[in-house]
Amino acid sequence: MLTEQQKVLWEQLRHTLSRDQAIWFAGYVQGIVQPEGMAATLTTQKKLRVFFATETGNSKMIAQQVAKQAKDHGWNASPQSVKKIKQAKELQGDEPIIFITATHGEGEPPEPALAFFELLRQSDVSLKGVKYAMLGLGDSSYPQYNKAARDLDAYMEKLGAERIYERGELDVDFASHYPQWIAGVLSALPSAQPASVPVTVETAAPAGKGYSRLEPVVGRVREIINLNDRGSAKETYHIEIEHDEPLAYAPGDVAGIILPHFAEGVDHLTPRLYSIASSPLAHAGNIHLTVALAWHRCESDEIGYGLCSRYLADLEVGDEVKFFIQRNSLFKLPEDERDIIMIGPGTGIAPFRSFVWERAERGASGRNWLFFGEQHQHCDFLYQAEWIDFVETGALHKIDLAFSRDQEHKVYVQHCLKEKASELLEWVDGGAVIYVCGAKDPMSKDVEQTLLEIFAAKKGSYEAAQEFLDQLHDDNRYVKDVY
Ligand SMILES: Cc1cc2nc3c(=O)[nH]c(=O)nc-3n(C[C@H](O)[C@H](O)[C@H](O)COP(=O)(O)OP(=O)(O)OC[C@H]3O[C@@H](n4cnc5c(N)ncnc54)[C@H](O)[C@@H]3O)c2cc1C
Numbered sequence: 001m002l003t004e005q006q007k008v009l010w011e012q013l014r015h016t017l018s019r020d021q022a023i024w025f026a027g028y029v030q031g032i033v034q035p036e037g038m039a040a041t042l043t044t045q046k047k048l049r050v051f052f053a054t055e056t057g058n059s060k061m062i063a064q065q066v067a068k069q070a071k072d073h074g075w076n077a078s079p080q081s082v083k084k085i086k087q088a089k090e091l092q093g094d095e096p097i098i099f100i101t102a103t104h105g106e107g108e109p110p111e112p113a114l115a116f117f118e119l120l121r122q123s124d125v126s127l128k129g130v131k132y133a134m135l136g137l138g139d140s141s142y143p144q145y146n147k148a149a150r151d152l153d154a155y156m157e158k159l160g161a162e163r164i165y166e167r168g169e170l171d172v173d174f175a176s177h178y179p180q181w182i183a184g185v186l187s188a189l190p191s192a193q194p195a196s197v198p199v200t201v202e203t204a205a206p207a208g209k210g211y212s213r214l215e216p217v218v219g220r221v222r223e224i225i226n227l228n229d230r231g232s233a234k235e236t237y238h239i240e241i242e243h244d245e246p247l248a249y250a251p252g253d254v255a256g257i258i259l260p261h262f263a264e265g266v267d268h269l270t271p272r273l274y275s276i277a278s279s280p281l282a283h284a285g286n287i288h289l290t291v292a293l294a295w296h297r298c299e300s301d302e303i304g305y306g307l308c309s310r311y312l313a314d315l316e317v318g319d320e321v322k323f324f325i326q327r328n329s330l331f332k333l334p335e336d337e338r339d340i341i342m343i344g345p346g347t348g349i350a351p352f353r354s355f356v357w358e359r360a361e362r363g364a365s366g367r368n369w370l371f372f373g374e375q376h377q378h379c380d381f382l383y384q385a386e387w388i389d390f391v392e393t394g395a396l397h398k399i400d401l402a403f404s405r406d407q408e409h410k411v412y413v414q415h416c417l418k419e420k421a422s423e424l425l426e427w428v429d430g431g432a433v434i435y436v437c438g439a440k441d442p443m444s445k446d447v448e449q450t451l452l453e454i455f456a457a458k459k460g461s462y463e464a465a466q467e468f469l470d471q472l473h474d475d476n477r478y479v480k481d482v483y
């Protein structure tokens with residue numbers, strides 16, 4: 001078909017084309033044999049809207065994969081958090097939408113997406129003509145499996161939008177299944193690409209042994225100690241679990257504990273998550289947990305205990321424990337030069353012990369500032385000796401403590417933040433990342449309120465403060481891991 005000269009030219013060109021260029025080229029060639037005008041549409045990329053709702057980063061990672069793969073197939077997409085959508089009518093338009101949402105809490109949307117879900121739930125705006133697809137990330141050991149994706153799908157349908165591909169509901173082994181869903185949805189999109197380019201999506205490496213409740217590993221208790229001293233109302237256990245598997249994790253990840261069979265029938269056996277308190281660099285071959293024994297008063301007035309924390313608190317050295325690592329790609333240390341502010345009362349301290357050990361080991365130059373709180377200094381100052389050492393060696397640059405019951409009036413971490421407002425603002429202006437870990441309610445809400453007050457005093461209004469905090473959140477400089 002080609003002349004000799006054309007063959008030579010083609011051979012010369014063919015080897016120099018990148019994947020993107022080859023796709024463009026295929027579209028271009030197809031375009032010039034089609035009716036007039038087609039070439040132009042085929043060579044300019046169409047816009048695809050990709051929105052994610054995430055708490056620990058998985059949905060964001062998949063949204064980025066969707067955008068990357070879509071680009072190869074003629075679509076231009078830059079993933080955004082659903083948090084950016086302030087009015088339902090912003091969803092109107094011709095550009096197809098792909099939503100990727102996790103479910104958290106007890107069947108709730110991820111925290112940053114709560115306002116968006118509420119907005120859509122209450123809206124009566126017409127989304128007729130809007131084409132969309134929905135991917136949910138969940139864990140089938142929770143009773144409300146993938147509820148957020150189901151809810152959002154229902155809201156879109158109710159508003160008249162048209163689902164163009166079946167809803168995906170992925171479980172904890174999502175890493176080996178999402179490429180297939182992406183390939184399917186890209187094929188279902190109204191054609192943006194020449195039909196001759198097949199839709200293929202790179203397969204992500206399966207998560208593997210030790211990274212989901214489906215494939216836990218067995219470790220042994222190396223050490224277990226109650227960190228609270230005599231006089232405390234609490235029992236908080238430092239538990240070291242040694243393992244032979246080559247498990248990789250990063251500070252900020254959590255461990256999922258599989259309850260042993262004795263508990264079967266009592267509970268649906270959802271694994272319980274615990275922030276990892278060790279550093280992979282400083283404590284190779286071990287993971288450390290900081291576990292508060294949860295208790296309640298039963299109707300009979302007796303004391304009852306939380307299932308998993310009781311199980312863990314009763315472990316003895318040498319006992320086996322089944323666990324897995326659950327990644328949190330958002331709650332991560334920044335580059336070594338950046339300052340960090342860690343707010344972690346109670347067991348919220350756990351990931352920060354990991355952070356400081358890791359940074360000390362790396363010789364990170366960024367400064368570390370810890371806010372910790374508990375009831376009494378003499379018996380509840382978790383890991384006191386280590387923090388003192390870290391201050392002495394210069395690994396911890398500042399520590400502020402709030403012991404709520406050591407004086408007449410209650411003092412909490414948010415009061416320390418307020419007291420240190422001007423220094424805190426200096427750190428934040430210098431690029432510091434703010435981390436909050438521990439109780440969602442009321443701690444993390446009170447801390448957020450206080451941060452807003454501190455920012456409002458500087459920025460002149462509460463609205464400006466909220467905008468600033470939202471921006472910090474978007475930039476991964478205000479990160480929470482609360483429960
Ligand atoms: C991302 C993440 C990180 C976490 N990190 C940590 C950590 O580092 N350290 C930590 O200690 N925890 C952490 N948690 C919390 C932990 O996962 C568990 O939720 C906690 O240990 C309680 O689990 P449990 O099985 O002991 O209690 P459950 O049996 O699940 O009970 C939950 C609560 O209900 C109470 N309860 C149970 N039955 C009754 C009843 N009949 N009437 C009234 N009350 C009742 C229990 O006392 C307990 O307080 C984290 C959670 C998440 C999501």
Ligand SMILES: Cc1cc2nc3c(=O)[nH]c(=O)nc-3n(C[C@H](O)[C@H](O)[C@H](O)COP(=O)(O)O)c2cc1C
Nearest residue numbers: 054055056057058059102103105107138139145146
């Ligand atoms: C505290 C907590 C609660 C969760 N609750 C649910 C739930 O009710 N239903 C569900 O299907 N998945 C639930 N999950 C599982 C998450 O949806 C799953 O881990 C998902 O991959 C997280 O995605 P993300 O990283 O985008 O936030 C929960 C996870 C956590 C940590």
